[in-house]
Amino acid sequence: MRVLVIDDEPQIRRALRAGLERTDYQVMLAASGEEGLDMASEHPPDLVILDLAMPGTDGFHVLKELRTWTKIPVIVLSVRDQEEDKIKALDLGADDYLTKPFGVGELLARMRAVLRRSANEDEGPDETVFEHGDLKVDHAHREVTVAGEKVHLTPKEYDLLTCMVHFRNRVLTHRQLLSKVWGAEYADDTHTLRVHIANLRNKVEKDPARPQHIHTETRIGYRFKAEDK
Amino acid sequence: MATELTSERKQWKKFLASFVFTTVGVLLFTALISSLHLDEQVANISMLYLFLVILAALVIGRGAAIWTSVASFLAFNWFFVTPRHTFNVTALTDWSVLVVFLFVATVTGQLMALLKARAWEARQHEREAAALAEASWAVASQLDINSALLEVLRQVSKVVDLESAAFVSTETGAPVVVAAFPVGADDIPWLETAAETHESLKLPIRMKDIDFGYAILKLSQKGSLTASQQRIIDSLLGHSAIVFQREHLMQAEAKAQALADADRLKTALLSMVSHDFRSPLTSIKASVSTLMEGGAPLDVETKKGLHHAIDQETDRLNRMVGNILDLSRLEADAWHPKLEWTPVSELIGMTLDQFSPDSNKRIDVNMSSSLTEINVDCVQMVQVIKNLVENALKYSKAEERVEINIFRDEDTAVIEVLDRGRGISDPDLEHLFEPFYRAKELQESSVPGVGVGLAVCRGLVEAHRGSLIAKNRDNGGAIFRVNLPMQPAGNP
Incomplete structure (x- = not known):
C-alpha cells in the first residue's frame, strides 16, 4: 500500500513516515500542494493524507484537483474548532478527517476504515449478516436484533442504520446521510436526521447517552464505530 | 386656528355669563330689599348696593364690577328713588351715587386684578422651583442618560407650553437624538427641519469647552419667552449639560476599564505561559x-x-x-452561538464522549421526558457541561459520584451538575466565575488548572441568553445550574 502525505511541516512529515513505515505502508512525502499533486499523478497512491492549512496551494485546492480524476481515499488533517473547514473538505470529497494533534494509532484506524470502504465502494451490503457487540443486522431478512431480542425499526431507521454500517468507522456528514437515505432534496434537513438518530439510538443502544455504535461527530455528522476484525 | 376659535368662543361665553350673572344678582338683590322693606328702615339704600359692587369686583373682576355699578344705579334709581318707577337723575346726590359706585368698582377691581397677578406669579415661581428641583432629582437619580434627559424635557414642558422637544447629541459626529418629548417624537420630520425660527429654539449644550449637542424646543405658546421662562430654561439646560458630561465621563471610564481588563488578561496569560x-x-x-x-x-x-x-x-x-x-x-466577546434543536440524549452523548471510560463510570445522567430537545449551539454547550463535569470530578474524591440532571422547569431548560466534593466557600462563591480565579487552598496545590473553565462556561451560557449559578448542596458538595430560556414555540 502506498500512502502520500502532503504537509508543509517537516516534523510532522518525518513523524508520519516513521509511524506509517512501521506498519508496512510505503510512504511518499510532499512538502506543498503543488508537489503533492505532481507526485499523485506520477505515482498514483492508494491513500492520501492531506493537511488543509498550507501556504500556497492549500488542502481544499489539492482535494478539488484530485477529485477531478481519482477516487482514491483522502484523509484531511485539520485543527480544533474548524468544523466549517472539515465539512467543506468532506463535501468536496474527502473521506475522513483527523484533528491535530492526533495519535498515530487513530490515524491508522481511520486509514483502515477508508481503505476497507474504498475496496467495496457503492456495492450492496458487504455481508449478509453484520455483528458488532450485541447488535446484529441481518440484511437478507431486514432484521435487527439487540442481545438476541428483535428490534422493530421503521424503514427509514433501518436504512439509516445499514447505511452507517456499510460505511462503518468512517464519518458521514449530515448532508451525506440525508441524501443517501432521504434523497438529495432533503440534504439540509439536519433536524429530521437528528431526531431519527435519537430514536435509533433509543432502540439499538444500551445506554443512548453513552452510545457504543453510533457516535456523534459534533456539527459534522455521525460515525458508526466497530472494531476491525 | 381651531384652537384660537374655541378660545375666543370661550371668552365670549365667559363674558356673557358674568353679564347675566351680575344682572340677575342685581335684580335678586333689589327684590330682596323690597320684599324685606329694607328701604323703609335703612337710611341709605345705595350703601347696600355698594356691597354688591365690591362682591362682583372680588369674585369676577373689574368689568363685571363696572356693569354691576351701572345696573345697581339703574335699579336703585328705578325702584327706590322717589318718584318711584321713573328714571330721575336730577339731584346731585343721584349722580354722586353713580360716581361712587363706579369709583369703588374700578378701584376694587384693579386691586383684585393686581392680587390675582401676584398670586399667579407666586404659583409660577413655585412651579419653576418645583421643575428645577425635580430636574435636579432626575439628574441625580437617573444614571441612564436617556431617562434623565427625558425628565428634564418633561420639566421644561411644565414651565413653557411645548409642542415637542428633543435633545440631540453631536459628540460622536453625526447628530443622534438622545431624548424626545413627547416620547416617540424623535422620528418626526420637524427635527430635521427645525432651525432657529420664532417658534422653535435651538439651544447649544456645552460645558467647559466641550460641545455635547443641542436642545430643540418647539413652542406652542404665542409670543416670545418671558424673562423668567428664559431663566428657567437656561438653568434646566444647565442640568442637561451635567447629564451629558456624566455620560461622557462614564464612557471614558468604561474604556479605561476595558483597557485595564485587557491588561490584566495579558499579565495572566503571560504568567500562565511562563508557569503552567x-x-x-x-x-x-x-x-x-x-x-x-x-x-x-x-x-x-x-x-x-x-x-x-x-x-x-x-x-x-x-x-x-x-x-x-x-x-x-x-x-473579545466573540461567542456567537449557532443555535440548533438538538436531542438532549445527543448533547449528553457528545459530552460524555469526551471523558474516559473510568470517568464515565462515576457519572450518572438523569434525563427527563419533559425535555427531549434543546435549542443550543452544541459545540459550546458540550464545552460548558464538559467543563462543569470535569471540575466536579476533579474536586471530589475518586469514589464520589457526579450527577448530570437535565430537565424542563416551566419556561427554562435546566442543566445541573452536582457533586459531593468540598463545596464552595463563601468568598469563592463571589469570584468563582472570574477568569484566572482559583480558590485560595487550590492556588498552591497540585490540582491542575488555571481558573479559566468557569469563566468560559459563564460566557458561553450568557451568549445563549441563559444564566449559570453555583451553590452548595445541603449535605456537602456543589451544584452548578445552567438555566436556558426555552423558545415559546414547542416545535422548531
Missing part, C-alpha cells in the same frame, strides 16, 4: 532526553513509563492551548 506551560514541557523534555541519552540501557517498564508521560503531557498542553483560545474569544 513550563511544567508539561519540562516533563516532556526530561522524558525525551532520558530516552535519547546514551549510557546503561533502560528497562522496558521505565521506557513505557516515560513514553506514557510524554503522551499525557502533550494532551495536557493541548487542552491548555484550547483553554487559552476559548478565553481570548471570551474576552
